[in-house]
Amino acid sequence: MIPILRKLGRDLPAMLGLGIVLVVLVIAILGPLLAPYPEDAAAAHLLRRLKPPSAAFPFGTDNLGRDIFSRVILGARGALSIALTVVSTAMAIGVPLGLIAGYRGGWLSETIMRVTDVVLAIPQLVLALALAQLMSPSIESAMLALSLTYWPFFTRIVYAETRRLSASLFVDALRGIGASTPRIVFLHILPNAISPVIVRATIGLGFTILVAAVLGFLGMGATPPAPDWGLAIAESRTYLPRAWWYATFPGLAILITVMGFNLLGDGLRDIVDPRLRRSR
């Protein structure tokens, strides 16, 4: 752990990513305390509609007179909780499947990997949109739809690592001394396969925030009056070009957050993947 952090410290872009992620995390946790108008999560003030950015409202106000700065801050919690829920659910499905497919082999492995291929063959957004619609649009079905379409990425990675490791000499040696299968898989293979999973999860958090924003934008995710970034951009379209700030700032929030996770994920990958490390 310590050497990884030390290597990360030398990688300026990765440190920037880590910084962004930490700041977003703090904002998500302390949101209502940090926002100047926490009541604007729901309240409307029709007298101050669509005001441009000013000292009182740094990002301006929206069509219901709500402070966009506050709503951008309050939106972080929603975005992060969707991302964390989706990625952890996808991991809970994908990692065990990958372990089973990689270690057992045979028809079970074949079936799992075929299903994985099929799900991967359909662009995640299209499948998630279809699923979310079929389950009737809500934030929960959006999260479920995203989880159900993201797990194959983890299955692929864990499968590849497990195959590589279970063919290795050290696992052979463990079998030779009579170690039980669960012991080999959980104590010896999983810890070795975990670093690419962490890298994928980090990038996946950013990616999920992005796709969730698209779902929100298309009306398949958060519902008004939730302070959702994607939803805000969708609502703003009616008021363009006059209220340019309405669309701009929620979009910047998405951009910076996703960039933070991507930079951090890239940095972690460079440390974990020796092939790429060589090229730095």
Next chain:
Amino acid sequence: MLRFVLRRVALVLPSLAGLLVVTFLLIHAVPSDPAVAMAGDAATPEQIERLRKQYGLDRPIWEQFAVYLGKVATLDLGESAFTRRPVARDIVQRLPATLELTFCALALSVFIGVPLGVMAGLKHNTWPDYLLRVFSVLGIAVAAFWFAIMLQLLFSMQLGWLPLRGELDVSIARPTRVTGFLLLDCLIAGRLDAFADAARHLVLPAVTLSLGGLATIVRFTRAGVLDTLQHDFVFYERAMGYRRLRLIWIYVLRNSVTATVTQIGLLFGGLIAGGVVVEAIFDWPGIGSYTVQAILTGDRQVMLAVTLLVGTVYAGVNILVDVVHGLLDPRLMERT
């Protein structure tokens, strides 16, 4: 060569079969009853029962699946609840617009991304490299729908340089439909005014759509070049006095783009997905806006057909990528 291609095709067949099963299950095994959904909220139980009979929903599931397979095989994809037209006809009508947009975006990504990636690789760890790395992270992190709106805000609404939405200005008559590809049809009809206008309409959507792919291609080309430059043959070729430009743009690049080509295949999925949103924002009359419309109106036949189409196209593109891969690297062709 032929064996290589056939092998690739055989490899995706199970995936396509799986795709059929998944789409079938999507419609038939979701918690809500399709007949109830089709009939609408005000339907009586008798009406629902009639629909159930009409669509064969009362028969055993494997029989329904067989019927479904038969329909897909004859390209009978049902009727859109929204347009009241056969879905297959709608798709044929709209596919060229999507292909045109996707192709332009892909071309932009490749023709700008590959040279930039090579430059970043050559200038490894200098400021142009850092700049391109930051740019490529931004390109992946940006939400396409937001970027599209920002472009519209700046170039259409503020500056008025480019049209806001659509494929062609309403004041310009559409050329006769020959290929369905608007740019081609304009040229065939000899309508340069329409061609210019169509091209202007294409700029913002194509740029928006190309952004993610551009960033990915820059990243992978850069990594490929950095990897290739480490190989012994680069030193050997320098020692033998290869011309520098030819060494890089022919001999190194050819080795570096194999990873990029694989990425282009994967990108295609992203392009289709991105196209859904971009088309919706720019009112582009393609499959993407059709999909969004279907999703917003709960038009299941269309969603099913689009999922099927996208999965098939994706599989096809990946076969193509494998073949190009084989052509680029002769060692692959022999291994199979």
Next chain:
Amino acid sequence: MMPVLSVRGLKVSIHTDDGLASILDDVGLELERGRILGVVGESGCGKSTLIRAVMGILPKGASVDGGEIWFEGENLLAFSEAELNTGVRSSRIGFIPQDPLLALNPVFKVGTQLLEVMRWHAPDDGSRGNARRARHVARLVSLLRRMQVPDPEQALESYPHQFSGGQRQRLLIAAALACAPGLVIADEPTTALDVTTQHQILLLLRELVAEFGISLLFVTHDFGVVAELCDDLCVIYAGQTVETGTVRSILDAPAHPYTRALLACHPDRATSFLGIPGTVPSPFARPSGCLFAPRCLDVRPLCLSARPPQGRSSSGAEVRCVQYA
């Protein structure tokens, strides 16, 4: 007679994250026309840096800090990169790499790669365009035939991975000779091959030197190869030439303690399997006295304080050791 290649007091260092590393520190050698000079040393002694310095292709961060490289009467260090690329590489100095599989570009046909070299560097015979290309193909075919590559026309149309290791090395020898250079530099060209093939390639090289009128600089770590092939010998240790002379004189009576230790390690005449105790000194911190002193079995107090001068052994070799001063 003027030597073909003459290197004097060559110093090369490289800037790394950990500081300045001295890779070559006073290397000198002379290659007479029509002869084969073997350069011998352990891995890490600077052999490949020496080759790179002569070819003018040093790795990133490395620079020549001193010394001279004279080639056919011209100072190579004064040449610009463009001059080296257009007027020296391939056309005047041919190169045979260590590993023929890694050295060939895997995704281009062998013919494409060899013709690329000839296109820019083959001597001008007045022909142009297709005629010129046809002459190049003809020359390659005859060269490959001379190298005993079966079916040369077919070979040009094949990809590198379709050949065996020995065949590939023959292809690369042909490539090195294709533009009729006066000097050929070979970087351990037989290391990657099995013993039988190695022997055949050495025989071939021996014949080619006389037949094509070239001089050969042959870099290796293997004394057995030197004994079989070379006329002259230059032993390098930690970036310094420690002993130079004819192969006969040095093999019969190795003078420098390092040469003696190396020879003692060779399987053909091994007196022990222990190797040389200790390791090559770090390029970041070279000892102030003789570089070999920390490992020398014959070390004297003087060796630790001052750099040893050049001396001459009884058999006529130049030796960098206090015993012969």
